[in-house]
Amino acid sequence: MTRIFAVVSQKGGVGKTSLVQNLGAELARAGHRVLLVDFDPQSNLTTGWGLDPGTAARTVYDAMSAPRESSDAILPVRRQLDLIPANLDLAGAELAFINAIDRNTRLRKALQPVADMYDVILVDGPPSLGFFTVNALAAAEEIIIPLQVHPYAYKAVDQLLTIVQQVQEINPRLQMTGIALTMYDRRNSLTTAIEDAARQRFGKLVFETVIPINVRVAEATLDGISVGEYEPDSAGARAYEALAKEVINRGA
């Protein structure tokens, strides 16, 4: 049974793309067949793998326009790790599908023909609550919310959970898998203040694994590789390896 995750938060810069890239890489390394979907017009996930969004022959927008041929948009990036890229044209999708009855389930239709080829699919959402986030949630059955340990990101969670509830009306199987604390810095009191608030409010939903603030994560994107490839012993790489195990165990 393929597990499809939406990685979402309307708060910008909380680590959505980094989580999709690095969790995806670790899951593939652990032997799972993984598909990543870049669902942000910024196409950071595509450039994070060293690809040029402008040269992608087919993208997630094409897959949404012609869902039955979505496999044409799949690019192999590593062993057992594929990507459906995005480019800036994706920004036009919201208006393009505005009158389509199935506007909110276009991505779901695009993933259906290819889902069986994978054990895990991770969708990287943009920093907004509209069309793209709704489509990502409608296509997924599980949700991971990266939570930067800062006040604005923490405040954003409630609003996001309201949208999740609304999407559950059209996608009843959709469930929260976990909240991942990111940019975690044990030395500062803000981190522990937000962590305490999150664990108190969301309990077991918050993953045990925290993603530390670690410049290697950002540096790796310059080379178009995952942090595990960039520096396997880094705090960032070890955290994503642990998160991969925790995510798999939560589904067992």
Add this chain to the structure above:
Amino acid sequence: MTRIFAVVSQKGGVGKTSLVQNLGAELARAGHRVLLVDFDPQSNLTTGWGLDPGTAARTVYDAMSAPRESSDAILPVRRQLDLIPANLDLAGAELAFINAIDRNTRLRKALQPVADMYDVILVDGPPSLGFFTVNALAAAEEIIIPLQVHPYAYKAVDQLLTIVQQVQEINPRLQMTGIALTMYDRRNSLTTAIEDAARQRFGKLVFETVIPINVRVAEATLDGISVGEYEPDSAGARAYEALAKEVINRGA
């Protein structure tokens, strides 16, 4: 002559809201009459001043709907520092004005009746390139782009400058004032790599002042105050004070 700035970047989490709040606070402290405009449905700028977006009687959405009464949406937050708040309803503005001929200049019309009351107006944009960013650029005459010293944020600048050029067709007075390096960490090589690339490519457009990574900036938002109020001697507070001087000098 009122200086109206759009503080924009489609990359999430680069420090747009923090810059508007803290630069605004420093400009007011230096004696300028300042208006801040929260133009992001997330309403982080509104909560950054300790206000509850849900209780705002009138918001920037009301001001866009009835531009002649925009002064009704103005809230005083500090001496010589006012705010036009936002709340989540703003997310509906894009569709609400979709067929309005003046959809791209609604914010400009809302600011016109009140501009003369201020020396500086700062508009905080959301992390996207669509309706809100276009409106912010159409309403402004100057642009500040916060540039987090990370690869994704650096890559976003070119795309943003393309949008700026397009908006200059409907707003010929619109000019770039500067690019502010944010989350700057002198100790790591990624910071200097991005700084070198930015100064080489954009030259004098990049402010001399850099905004260091400084947890006090994030902590201050918990208390609903500026970093200058939270800890005047912090690296963050001093940087915003210096940036305020540099912004004023650039307009002299």
